Amino acid sequence: MKNLDRREKLALFGGLKTIQKEFKRYNPIGAEEVQAAKEVIESGVLSQFLGAWHEDFYGGPKVREFERRCAEYFGVKHAVTFNSWTSGLVAAVGAIGIEPGDEVIVTPWTMSASATAIMHWNAIPVFADIDPETFNLDPGSVEANITPHTKAIMAVDIFGQSADIDALMAIAAKHGLKVISDTAQAPGALYKDKYAGTLAHVGGYSLNYHKHIHTGEGGILVTDDDEIAERSQLIRNHAEVVVGDKGVTNLSNMIGHNFRLGEIECAIGIEQLKKLSGFVLSRQTLAKRLTEGLLGLRGLRCPVVKADRNHVYYIYALVLDIAELGVERARIHAALQAEGVEVSDRYQNIHLLPMYQQKMAYGSRGFPWTSDICRRDVDYSKGICPVAEEMNDSSYLGFGMCSYDLSEGDVDLIVAAFRKVWSNLDMLQGGNSVAKEV
Numbered sequence: 351m352k353n354l355d356r357r358e359k360l361a362l363f364g365g366l367k368t369i370q371k372e373f374k375r376y377n378p379i380g381a382e383e384v385q386a387a388k389e390v391i392e393s394g395v396l397s398q399f400l401g402a403w404h405e406d407f408y409g410g411p412k413v414r415e416f417e418r419r420c421a422e423y424f425g426v427k428h429a430v431t432f433n434s435w436t437s438g439l440v441a442a443v444g445a446i447g448i449e450p451g452d453e454v455i456v457t458p459w460t461m462s463a464s465a466t467a468i469m470h471w472n473a474i475p476v477f478a479d480i481d482p483e484t485f486n487l488d489p490g491s492v493e494a495n496i497t498p499h500t501k502a503i504m505a506v507d508i509f510g511q512s513a514d515i516d517a518l519m520a521i522a523a524k525h526g527l528k529v530i531s532d533t534a535q536a537p538g539a540l541y542k543d544k545y546a547g548t549l550a551h552v553g554g555y556s557l558n559y560h561k562h563i564h565t566g567e568g569g570i571l572v573t574d575d576d577e578i579a580e581r582s583q584l585i586r587n588h589a590e591v592v593v594g595d596k597g598v599t600n601l602s603n604m605i606g607h608n609f610r611l612g613e614i615e616c617a618i619g620i621e622q623l624k625k626l627s628g629f630v631l632s633r634q635t636l637a638k639r640l641t642e643g644l645l646g647l648r649g650l651r652c653p654v655v656k657a658d659r660n661h662v663y664y665i666y667a668l669v670l671d672i673a674e675l676g677v678e679r680a681r682i683h684a685a686l687q688a689e690g691v692e693v694s695d696r697y698q699n700i701h702l703l704p705m706y707q708q709k710m711a712y713g714s715r716g717f718p719w720t721s722d723i724c725r726r727d728v729d730y731s732k733g734i735c736p737v738a739e740e741m742n743d744s745s746y747l748g749f750g751m752c753s754y755d756l757s758e759g760d761v762d763l764i765v766a767a768f769r770k771v772w773s774n775l776d777m778l779q780g781g782n783s784v785a786k787e788v
């Protein structure tokens with residue numbers, strides 16, 4: 351055993367912990383949001399939606415102003431707010447005209463709502479694998495999963511970097527499919543010179559409290575398509591009672607909900623939107639510092655940012671080369687955690703959730719998979735997405751950049767913790783890490 355002083359010795363083995371402080375939690379809500387919310391409360395109009403064909407079908411003044419500002423900011427014809435982006439995704443899938451039993455290709459490396467929005471309409475999620483560098487849908491795997499029943503692709507701009515949207519749109523054009531962009535985690539990210547989320551037929555952002563900007567809960571759908579916008583608004587607000595008076599003749603999926611966002615949230619959203627580019631820029635600056643600090647650590651890959659896009663670092667994702675390191679991820683993870691770096695050692699493989707493994711969703715008889723609307727036996731077994739599975743099982747490490755209000759000094763502490771662990775990798779090799787020390 352090496353003779354190390356307490357600062358050099360891994361905290362996992364009783365050495366001094368590198369990060370002695372708790373990082374400040376990210377809180378983007380400031381005085382402007384407080385004032386905006388106060389004004390709405392004082393006005394007494396906390397919501398102005400009416401579930402009928404009426405001027406107020408579109409909501410109150412703050413809803414409309416926030417939507418107008420979002421459309422302007424993201425450079426799209428329409429922005430439609432929702433009480434969550436899960437609701438927005440449900441509306442998007444319904445609005446593009448998905449039928450029961452239609453197949454929609456989606457990534458397993460995402461939050462579960464990407465696929466449950468498909469399930470909502472009794473359509474069938476089909477999981478394609480991810481690109482090992484960006485964690486986004488691999489266009490080759492998407493193409494390999496297309497069947498005569500495929501109707502759409504759900505692209506997810508995971509962790510803050512756009513999916514390969516040009517390639518996915520080209521596949522969609524070739525096969526007559528629609529593309530939904532789940533850009534929940536990447537508002538403000540650029541693909542070429544356009545905002546991620548705006549390049550698909552329909553896309554949108556989450557406004558839940560984990561994200562760069564938030565309204566507590568909420569979501570924004572964006573589209574240039576008039577019909578998708580109208581159908582989304584209808585699904586948001588009791589479509590079935592509105593279509594008659596509004597003169598809507600395409601009744602497919604015109605089953606409405608109450609997916610409406612309130613005036614207070616939209617007033618807060620207006621202020622948050624003004625700050626988005628500043629928040630994104632500061633996170634990009636910190637991520638650059640982190641990447642520079644980690645440069646040269648063997649067997650560790652920092653986020654790969656493609657030349658035609660940028661990254662807004664909702665999550666700063668790392669990949670370990672286990673063969674080169676000769677150390678299992680679990681040991682590195684435990685050592686980093688002990689030094690005070692809150693890294694996560696897994697993300698999502700949603701195809702492995704019990705719902706898909708047991709094909710049990712609506713009721714107890716396996717609907718929709720056991721019904722006639724499902725025209726083939728869709729495979730959800732482990733092995734269908736080898737890249738996503740390997741990442742989750744053994745090589746991925748993620749740091750939730752967007753959870754903290756980090757200073758440059760905090761980033762330097764994270765770098766120091768990584769460097770300390772890497773200079774003690776030999777202590778983590780083989781056997782039980784604690785036993786090694788004894």
Ligand SMILES: Cc1ncc(COP(=O)(O)O)c(C=O)c1O
Nearest residue numbers: 434435436461463534556557558
């Ligand atoms: C990729 C992705 N899709 C969808 C959602 C759902 O968004 P919300 O929480 O606003 O419903 C999230 C939320 O974290 C997400 O990360």
